[in-house]
Amino acid sequence: MNDTTNNDLPRISIRGLSKSFGDNVVLDGVDLDIMPDKSTTVIGMSGTGKSVLIKCILGLLKPDAGEILVDGENWLTLSENEHLKRMRRIGMLFQGAALFDSLKVWENVSFALLRQDVSKKEAKERAIEVLALVGLHDIAELMPAELSGGMAKRVGLARTICHKPDIVFFDEPTTGLDPIMSDVINHLILRLHKNSGTTMLSITHDLKSAEMISDHIALLCHGRIHRIVPANELRSDKDPMLRQFVEGRAQGPFNCSHWGINIEEAIDR
Amino acid sequence: MNWLSSIGSAVEFLFNRTGLYALMLLELLRKLGKPPWYGRQLLLQAEEVGVQSLPVVMLTALFTGMVLALQSYIVFHRFAAESLTGLVVSMSLVRELGPVLVGLMVAGRVGASFAAELGTMRVTEQIDALWTLSTDPFRYLVTPRVLAVILMLPLLTVIADFIGIYGGYAISVFLLDQNPTVYIENTTVYMGLEDFYSGLVKACFFGLLIGVIGCTEGFNCKGGAAGVGTATTRAVVISCMSILVSDYFLTAWLFG
Numbered sequence: 171m172n173d174t175t176n177n178d179l180p181r182i183s184i185r186g187l188s189k190s191f192g193d194n195v196v197l198d199g200v201d202l203d204i205m206p207d208k209s210t211t212v213i214g215m216s217g218t219g220k221s222v223l224i225k226c227i228l229g230l231l232k233p234d235a236g237e238i239l240v241d242g243e244n245w246l247t248l249s250e251n252e253h254l255k256r257m258r259r260i261g262m263l264f265q266g267a268a269l270f271d272s273l274k275v276w277e278n279v280s281f282a283l284l285r286q287d288v289s290k291k292e293a294k295e296r297a298i299e300v301l302a303l304v305g306l307h308d309i310a311e312l313m314p315a316e317l318s319g320g321m322a323k324r325v326g327l328a329r330t331i332c333h334k335p336d337i338v339f340f341d342e343p344t345t346g347l348d349p350i351m352s353d354v355i356n357h358l359i360l361r362l363h364k365n366s367g368t369t370m371l372s373i374t375h376d377l378k379s380a381e382m383i384s385d386h387i388a389l390l391c392h393g394r395i396h397r398i399v400p401a402n403e404l405r406s407d408k409d410p411m412l413r414q415f416v417e418g419r420a421q422g423p424f425n426c427s428h429w430g431i432n433i434e435e436a437i438d439r
Numbered sequence: 440m441n442w443l444s445s446i447g448s449a450v451e452f453l454f455n456r457t458g459l460y461a462l463m464l465l466e467l468l469r470k471l472g473k474p475p476w477y478g479r480q481l482l483l484q485a486e487e488v489g490v491q492s493l494p495v496v497m498l499t500a501l502f503t504g505m506v507l508a509l510q511s512y513i514v515f516h517r518f519a520a521e522s523l524t525g526l527v528v529s530m531s532l533v534r535e536l537g538p539v540l541v542g543l544m545v546a547g548r549v550g551a552s553f554a555a556e557l558g559t560m561r562v563t564e565q566i567d568a569l570w571t572l573s574t575d576p577f578r579y580l581v582t583p584r585v586l587a588v589i590l591m592l593p594l595l596t597v598i599a600d601f602i603g604i605y606g607g608y609a610i611s612v613f614l615l616d617q618n619p620t621v622y623i624e625n626t627t628v629y630m631g632l633e634d635f636y637s638g639l640v641k642a643c644f645f646g647l648l649i650g651v652i653g654c655t656e657g658f659n660c661k662g663g664a665a666g667v668g669t670a671t672t673r674a675v676v677i678s679c680m681s682i683l684v685s686d687y688f689l690t691a692w693l694f695g
Contacts, residue, residue: 225567228567228570228571229570230567230570230571250575254570254573254574254575255573257570257571257572257573258573260571260573261571262568262571264564264567264568265564266563266564268563268564268565268567268568269565269568270560270565270568271559271560271565281572281574282572282573282574285572285573285574329572333572339571
């Protein structure tokens with residue numbers, strides 16, 4: 171594991187990342203730097219490749235071109251086993267939590283620890299401790315099917331941080347949750363970021379969430395990072411595309427024609 | 440020209456699936472020799488495949504042996520060769536029906552379960568989650584399942600053979616009043632160990648087919664709930680067809 175802590179160098183540096191599915195070019199030369207201990211959120215319209223970007227960084231998808239440097243090491247050239255070892259420093263919260271149906275809540279939370287040299291007793295104690303951090307008590311012995319959506323998301327968050335990763339990814343952390351539960355999740359992520367100084371990359375449509383949990387917000391558009399702004403300047407930025415996205419307007423520079431939608435005609439009707 | 444297009448699609452599908460199964464098998468062989476091996480997962484799967492399949496396998500074998508005895512007796516009675524009933528029942532079961540019927544039963548029960556379980560894990564991102572928790576999904580999910588079914592199928596076949604032969608014995612002796620000593624003697628004298636082993640070789644091969652096909656369909660599942668349904672149906676149908684087709688070639692190879 172590379173423990174480089176030079177705060178002047180990006181923790182994650184993405185250079186010219188491209189990914190296509192057949193004729194559909196999803197990522198077309200993405201360049202993005204994520205600094206250590208900072209929280210960056212990528213926003214963008216549905217289908218612009220936000221999830222593909224995260225999956226490429228995690229090694230779940232193989233990009234067609236580009237580099238993914240983590241502390242200066244190109245993860246795309248790693249062997250499968252080396253990549254798996256690097257994943258020990260990674261945490262990932264999936265959109266649907268992706269809890270393992272056949273395992274109890276505490277086994278889900280401590281899954282990464284149980285694969286390392288940690289005893290079952292210690293792993294369970296750590297799982298209960300982390301579950302308490304996300305406000306869940308007395309559910310360690312439950313099965314995932316017995317949890318509500320909000321609880322499952324919080325268990326997913328507990329699993330993400332249980333093994334103390336130094337880089338955490340969030341895929342739509344608040345999607346599908348009610349506003350109050352969304353706020354709870356945002357506060358938990360914020361607390362995690364402030365307390366442990368974890369480097370974070372999130373993708374979301376939820377601008378309130380993005381502003382709350384991020385230091386920087388990047389707009390992904392037409393397969394590239396179009397603009398990066400500090401989170402507190404999101405709403406004051408003058409970029410027309412970013413403004414259109416923030417204001418949630420159908421009319422604007424965003425090209426919707428590739429979905430077969432004629433915005434003017436749709437509005438006229 | 441619709442028929443030509445249908446033939447083309449069928450051939451493409453055949454090559455596509457064969458390629459996928461071959462890749463899965465190669466990956467399995469590549470990863471089998473190196474740790475981690477996840478022994479607990481193997482035991483859990485062995486319990487699921489072996490112990491949980493016992494009732495259906497035993498029931499199938501018992502009634503197959505009984506029907507076989509009844510049919511053989513009726514035919515042999517026509518030329519006063521009823522004493523051969525035991526031999527026909529035991530030979531048919533040990534060489535052919537035991538492994539094939541166990542294979543078909545397990546393909547229906549376990550092959551479907553592999554495809555549905557892995558397919559659901561794929562579409563709900565649980566397989567991706569394993570990777571992010573520094574666990575190789577292939578080693579954790581596929582290897583134990585395929586090994587479990589390869590190991591358990593011969594054991595189930597041995598049990599099915601004995602129960603089937605007992606079913607035939609029960610019908611012949613208790614219902615058709617055959618001499619039990621003659622029945623047992625004819626069963627044991629003419630049956631060699633090679634008959635028994637050939638059935639076990641077939642069972643191992645059928646286990647490999649069920650494991651690889653079920654896991655490939657589940658692991659490569661796409662398209663939500665409908666995709667899981669398609670993967671499950673394919674796993675069962677292709678496994679059953681493969682067992683029946685490969686049985687002919689295995690028989691020709693083993694006894695040819």
